Amino acid sequence: MHVEMLMFLLLMTDATCISVSGCHTSFSAAYQGHVTDCQRQHLTQVPSDLPKDIVGLDLQDNLLTRISNNSFSTFSNLRFLYLSANPLHTLQRDAFKGLGKLEVLEMSCDTLSLGTTTYPDGLFQYLVSLRQLVLLGSINNEGQFPIDIVQGLKRLEELRINSWPKDGKWPQLEQLKDTLTLLNINTIGIPVLGNTTFQALRDIPLKILNFNGVVRNIEAGAFCPFKNLTNLLIGLSHGSTTKFVSITRALQCLAGRHMEEIILTRVVTTGETSVTLTEEMFGYLADICVKKLDVSHNKITRVDDNAITNSTFVRCIEYLDLSRNLLNGKLLPAAKNMYMMENLKYLDLSRGTNLIFSLSNKYNTTKRGGVYFPIPPNLSYLNLSRSASANHVRISLTLTQSDHLSVLDFSRNYLLDIPSYLECCKNLKLLDISHMKISQNVFNNTNMVTNLETLLVHDVTSDEDMFVSPSEPFFHVMPKLTRLDLSGNNLQLINKNTLRNFNKLENLSLARNRLDNVPEEILMMARLKHLDMTSNSLSVISKQQQTMLDDFVVNNGSFHLYLTGNIFSCSCGTLHFIQWLLETDVTLDHHGNYSCILGDGTLSDTATFYASGTFQWRTCVGQFWLAAAIVGNLIALLSLLVAFLFKKYFPKIEHRVLHMLGYNPRRRPQREDFDYDAYICYESAEYHWPCHCLFKELPKVSPGIRLYLPDLHDPVGCSRAEVTIDALSRSWKIVIVLTENFLRDEWIHFTVLSTVRLMSVNNAITDRVLLLYRDMSLEARARVPHLLLNVVSEEHILDVEEHPQFWTHLCQRILNADPAALF
Structure with a gap:
């Protein structure tokens, strides 16, 4: 048992070791051996408890101030050493002794300046295998350049340093005449580069x-x-x-x-x-x-x-x-x-x-107004992004020799205009028109889109809502398109025909829009593998859409859905969705855990809500059965009430049913059934025109017409409300004269409400009210109540004109035979 535990500890140590200094050692395939990471451990000296067989040591971003002699002598296999971002100021001559296999040394420290006092002669003489040396530090404008730093570096291939010998002489570089291939001088420090500045590099x-x-x-x-x-x-x-x-x-x-x-x-x-x-x-x-x-x-x-x-x-x-x-x-x-x-x-x-891409006519002009413009015959990438931020990018030319053009970037310009006759770019693979103002016909040119594989149309603007146009789809046939980016376009709705021509689409981004649902047309794309819906207005995904998303995994082997940035609903109605998020085979970003709002309005996340799923299920089921019990009791009580009322009022109910079945039908009302042909409603302060003009002109057109004017016919000493309602009921038509301050009169407001109410209690009444606009501004017309406009047809709203034809037309509208009785 003890032997087995010992072997296990040895194996674990071989995989990952943590020294007393806090450094981590692990095997690296890239370095072909064990490497130790000691970054940011606040070390003031090279640790002594590290494994001896390591091939890489990273001591960057510590507190080392000096490298003493033989600091690395115990690491004879070391091939990579990183000492950058340390406050080094002292390097002893034998600091790197014993590192005969070292290949890379990086020592970029702001406290080290390239001078003989910092880099003693022979400092790197032991690094016979060094291939890459990085010595970037502070600029040394006054000290003597350390020309002996390359002593012993017979295999050096890359040298990165600060400053350069001012006289251009560096004879020691002769040792590197067969190896040095890269020189990076971060700050050359010589104001004039002359004929002798780089003479040391001649051979x-x-x-x-x-x-x-x-x-x-x-x-x-x-x-x-x-x-x-x-x-x-x-x-x-x-x-x-x-x-x-x-x-x-x-x-x-x-x-x-x-x-x-x-x-x-x-x-x-x-x-x-x-x-x-x-x-x-x-x-x-x-x-x-x-x-x-x-x-x-x-x-x-x-x-x-x-x-x-x-x-x-x-x-x-x-x-x-x-x-x-x-x-x-x-x-x-x-x-x-x-x-x-x-x-x-x-x-x-x-x-x-x-x-500016709108060319003048001084060149060879084509019949259709464009310009033949030959481009390099093998050009495959053309970037015109942000090239005309204050101008109209108008491609009114024919680009010849453009068969090799595969990438065309027009993004971040002001306005794009591509005429349909543009003959170019038939093998275009990528087109970027993002961050532009574009029009509905931007893709009328089928030459440019036939072979497109990637189309970027994100963050664009347009005068019209181009993606929801009912007439025709925004995009034309793009049989090879595999990636489409429509993010950041403030979309609330996508017309069902917009994406119908994309049979090979694999990657679709609708991020940063305002979509509250996943368009079902997208879920019908058989080859779709990536759908980005981040930062939209989704609150839930329906069960049908969940099934369609799961089918993508079955048919394509995998499917990636990105939903971060949506605020979902965590409630009884979305339990199925929360469960789907945590159990589906669809690959979701953020491990399927998203922000959501609980029933009480507090913010939570879907993983927490799912973890309390049993409690939530019981709560939701309890609410359902409580509601069902209440509804059942209400139905029982209502049934008893209906039975009681039916028994008590059976004769009246029978009478009503018989009327509904057509017994004892009423006669349709006629104009002769009413005392007045028209009730004239007007503002009391504006009595002059109704009394002195309308009241006089209409009898001229139709002698004997019966008009009711409140100022002439209202009886004295009676309730004005009762008189008004009685007069409205006894009138065949109601003519309302609308003026600028019409609705400020309280009795006029009462009359309008009474008219609408009398219209609503009998749905057989049609075309009873006529509106006359007299000297009304647009602002006043906008204040006419909707409840009044709802009971008046358009042909019964007239503008007052001092013309004989107007009085004839008004008289006809009053005397026509439309049913208008009120009971």
């Missing part, structure tokens, strides 16, 4: 050079010592006054080379306010065969018309990045020659801020 097979710093100028021959250079990365710090033309002139030394990349990002800082890429600059690059050129973020405003000419540079370039500049419409005359870049595959013009 070094350097392939990658990366330097940064505040530089005033770069002389023409600065890069001549590099015979094997393939990657040049220059990033000048703020305050550099180097002209862009000076950099391109210095690159002329690389003529005849085959290079992988030249990165000139942010090289224009304070020296120039704007840059024009001239024919002279491209002339310096003409004989360089480089695959990737990055000149982003350099205040470039334009490219001269003849700058792009047929040359070795133009024929070799595959990746061109002009993003984050100040490019304007003047780029386009030069861009028409980009077709010469026969191998160009990647072109980034994003964030140009002032590009």
Whole structure:
């Protein structure tokens, strides 16, 4: 038994060990051995209780101030050592003795400056297997450069340091003439890079050079010592006054080379306010065969018309990045020659801020108003994102030679206009039009969408609700589309035909909308594997939809559903949904645990509600049976009451039933049954027009018409309310004259309510009321009560006109034979 326990402890120790110092040791397949992680343990010295066979040791972000002699001598197998982010200030000469197998040493510490006092001679002489050395610290502007730091490093391949010898001499680098391939000078510390700055690297097979710093100028021959250079990365710090033309002139030394990349990002800082890429600059690059050129973020405003000419540079370039500049419409005359870049595959013009894509007619105009615009024949990626933030992106041109274009990014522009006749991009795989204002016909061009696999339409705006248009679907047939992103579009509803043409869709994002339900059309997509519904307004998923989601897992092997950001309902009615979340085979984000609101309004989560499922079930079932018992008792009492009333009032009930069956039918009312043809209702302060105009004109049209005007016919000394209701009941039609202050009269308000009530008690009454709008503003018309408009048909609402035809029309509407009796 004791032997078995001992073996178990040994096995566990081999898997993961925790030393007294708090370090963790485990086996790493990447490092091919055991590694110890001592990060952030507040160590002030190298731990002595670590395993002796470790191949990696990470001491970053501790409190080490010095590395004493033989600090690592017991770790003879160590191949990786990380000492960065420590307050080191003292390194003893034999600090790294015994590390003959060390391959990587990283020591980026702000307290260490690159000088002979910090790095004693022979400090790294024992590191005969070192391949990568990182010594990034504080800048040493006054101390002597430690040229002996490479002593003994016969296999060094990568060196990352701060500063560089000011005279350019470093004879000890001769030891690395067969190995050093990468040099990264984080801050070069030399204001002018001259012909001798890099003379020490003349015989070094350097392939990658990366330097940064505040530089005033770069002389023409600065890069001549590099015979094997393939990657040049220059990033000048703020305050550099180097002209862009000076950099391109210095690159002329690389003529005849085959290079992988030249990165000139942010090289224009304070020296120039704007840059024009001239024919002279491209002339310096003409004989360089480089695959990737990055000149982003350099205040470039334009490219001269003849700058792009047929040359070795133009024929070799595959990746061109002009993003984050100040490019304007003047780029386009030069861009028409980009077709010469026969191998160009990647072109980034994003964030140009002032590009305008609506071309003038001075070029070869097509019959349909567009422009033939040849692009590089092998271009596969074109990024125009944020290139016209203040302009209309109008693609009114025909892009020829675009068969290889597979990625097109128009996102984050103002307005997109793609005419249906645009002939290009028939093999497009990815189209991004996010963060734009788009119209309903944006996808009328079927040439661009036939082979689309990814379509990004998130965070867009439109004048109309394009996704719920009842006439036609927003998207046309996209038979190869596998990913669609419609997130952030404020959608509340999606028309059932919107997504009907996506038979191969696998990934659909509807995140950050206001959907309160999962559109059932989506659940009919047979190949769907990922559905993102995060941050919507879902409160529950129905049982039918749960079944359809489970079917995805059965049919496709897996299905991922993302629901975080929705506030669900945790109540008796959603018990089935909460149980489904925790038991379904659908892969849910956040392990199926989401925020939810309980019945009492408090916030909880679905996992907690599910954990108390038995209690919740009993509570819900108890509520159901309590409600059922109450309803049953009410039904029994109601039955007894009905039986009692039926027995007591049988004759009246019988009489009513007989009437309903058609016995003793009533005669339909006629106009002759009423004392008055029309009751004229008006505001008392506005009596002049009804009494002196309407009362006089209508008899002229129809002599003998019987009109009731309150000011003329109301008897004196009687209750006005009773008189009004009696007059309304005795009138065939009611004419209400609406004026600006009509509803402020209390008796008028009473009359309107009485009219509506008398209309509602007899559903046989139709077209009884006529409304006359007399000198009413739009604001006054908006205040007319809905209860009055509900009982008046549109043809009985008239505007008063002082015209004979108006009186004739009004008289006809009063005297027509529509039934209007009140009983």
